[in-house]
Amino acid sequence: MKALVYTQPLHMQLQERPYPELHDGEVIIKVAAAGICGSDLHAYHGHDPRRQPGLVLGHELAGVVAESAAPRLQAGQRVTVNPLITCGECEYCRGGRDNLCANRSMIGMSRPGAFAEYLAIPAASVISLPDGLSLVQAAISEPAATALHAINLSMRVLARPLPELRTLVIGGGAVGLLAALLLRSYGCRRVSMAEVNPLRRESAREHAGCEAFNPLETPAVANTFDYVIDAVGAKATRDAALEAVKPGGVIMHIGLQDWASEIDMRKLTLAEVSLLGTYTYSMADMHATVRALEEGAFGELGWVETRGMSEGARAFSDLHEQRTAAGKLVLLPDA
Secondary structure (H helix, E strand, O other), X not given: OEEEEEEEOOEEEEEEOOOOOOOOOEEEEEEEEEEOOHHHHHHHOOOOOOOOOOXXXXXXXXXXXXXXXXXXXOOOOEEEEOOEEOOOOOXXXXXXXXXXXXXXXXXXXXXXXXXXXEEEXXXXXXXXXXXXXXXXXHOOHHHHHHHHHHHHHHOOOOOOOHHHOEEEEEOOOHHHHHHHHHHHHOOOOEEEEEOOOHHHHHHHHHHHOOEEEOOOOOOOOOOOEEEEEEOOOOHHHHHHHHHHEEEEEEEEEOOOOOOOOOOOHHHHHHOOXXXXXXXXXXXXXXXXXXXXXXXXXXXXXXOEEEEEHHHHHHHHHHHHOOOOOOOEEEEEOOO
């Protein structure tokens, strides 16, 4: 089968790879759509030690079951997946917080991913799709679930309901844009977007109705926002989030572009700012996200761009060079 392989930093190559083996309790999925995640781009840059050259990346996908060794799923079913493969037995799995499973693995990181014609995965990670959801839309389930999980986690801490809050989203990639769209769906009326890429700023204005600005030219006014989502996770964006948030406000930290930095702990303490971290989503979040996508909670997704798998190397290059306005590039099988 054909697969797009990460061969070295800044290089992707289409190669022939063996068809996956079918093991008990697993299914083989014929991939119909696979999204490029920011973490895939992080690996492409050579900045993720967990993803080494020779790996088939990709963990955002939808497709059709080709073969099944699990009674719940039959060949021909349309599906998406939770790319986290968890043990189902630890305290976190038993408590419904399976995203924190200490024994988890992940497609596109510890086992071959979705940038291939076929993918093997345990049936426990597979979610059947409603008829009203296209396979390209369903491939957005994973980043959309990341946004949903983060916002739902934040609402436990926010002092007032979302419609009353002035909110800032830092980063106009897929998770940031999906977060803005979901905030709108939840009734949040004042959503701003900080994004350095002019093409993505325009996309945020058009599709999410955001007040979008370039933070390098016009930084957010200090102590202005009740709720800040950092969908980038760099030192500069962490500093910007803490500068922008009001006393008593909440920062939700999603992105992990940089893995460590100092922050202004004095403001965090004296202003009683709540700083929350989030990691991916639970299986319950994935199911909720599929329903939300079908119901249109994330809009019409007209900002999603599709390309053929043979164009995958160019797609990564375009994302690296910021040559596209698309918040999400989805690779499709070549005809």
